[in-house]
Amino acid sequence: MIPEERAHLVDLVAGRVPKKRLKHMLRVETLAVRLARFWGVSEEKASVASLLHDIVRDEPESTLLELVKDTDDPLAREMAETSAPVVLHAPVGALIARRDFGVDDPEILRAIALHTTGASHMDRLAMIVFLADYCESGRHFAGVEEVRSLLFSSLETAMLRALAQTLSYLRQHSRPMDRHTVDAAAAFACLAAEDSQRLRQA
Template sequence: MDYQQIKAKLARRLTPKRLAHSVGVSETSAWLAEKYGADVREARLAGLVHDCAREMTSNTLLQLAEAFGIVVNDVERQEPVLLHAPVGAALAEREYGIRDPQILRAIALHTTGGADLTLLDKIVYLADFIEPHRDFPGVDKLRSLAGIDLDAAVLAAYDQTLQYIVSRRALLHPATVEGRNQLLIKLK
C-alpha cells in the first residue's frame, strides 16, 4: 500500500480528529527527518500510521497484545492505552503492509519512548508531541527547540510527560524513565 491508500484506509477506521492528528504527525515527522537527516519517506509513513490502534478499547488492546505475543508489563496492564503503540506496530505490519523494522519500531515506541532510540524513533516520538494540532502549555517552546536540537527537544518532551503523569498520580512507564535517564546522561 502506498501513503494515500494507507491514509484512505485509516480514514475509514479513525475519527476525523485522530486522522487529522495522524496527518499532522506525518508532516511534522517529515519536517524533522529533513532537518536531521533521516529518511523522509519512512518518517512520513511512521507518523501517519502511529495511532492506528489508538481508538481501540482497553480490552481489545489487551487481547491483541496477547494475540501478537506482546509482553505486557504491570503499568500497561493498569493503563492499557499505552499498548496502542506496540499493538499499532503489529497492525501496521499486518493490515497496512509495512515491513520496514525501523518504521515498526518507531511506531511501537512513539508513546513511551525508551532506551537506545534511533533517529527515526526520536522523530516520531517528538512529532507526536508537537504536531500542529497539539495545544498545551509549553508546546510552542518545544516546537522551537525541535528546530534547534532534537535530543534537547526529546528530553524536554520526556520531562513534560513525566511531570504531567506525576501530577495526575498515575503510573510511570519504565521505558519513559529509562529513555529520559539515558538521554540525560548522553547530554551531560
C-alpha cells in the same frame, strides 16, 4: 512513496479511525516529514510511521490487551505488563501496521511502537515520530513551545524536555508511569550531561 501510494494509505487509514484522529495523524506526518528532511532521515519512513502511529488509538484497552496476548513480538509482550494501559496502542499499532498494512521495515515498526513511551535507545526516526506526535500544530499545552523551539537544533534535547514534561504531568495528576518513559528520561538526561561535559572540555 509515490503520491498514489500515500493517497491509498491515507484512504485505508481513514476507513479505520475517527475523522478527528485522522486529522491529528496528518498533522504529525507534516511535521515528521519536515524533521526527517532536516535531519537526513527517510521522509518516506517518517510519512508511513506517522500515518499509522495511532491506528488503534481509539480501540478499547481490552481489545489492545487481547491483541498483545497473542503476539510473538517481544516488545509488545513486554509492554503488555505496563501499569499504564493507555500506552499499549503504540506497540499494538506496530503489530497492526505489520499485519494489516504489510509494513515490515523494523525502523518504522519501532518508531510506531515507541511513539508514546519513548525508550532508552531510539534512532532518529523514532525520535522524530515521538516529537512530531508531541509537537504537532494542533497541540496546545504548557511546555509545548519549549520543545518545538528545540526540534531543529537537537532531537536529543527536545526528547529530554518532552519526557521530563510528560513525567511531571503524570506525577502531578497521580497517573501511572510506564517504566520505558522513566528509563528514556534517565537515558536522555545522561546524554545531555555527557554533551555538556564534552562542550566544557572542548
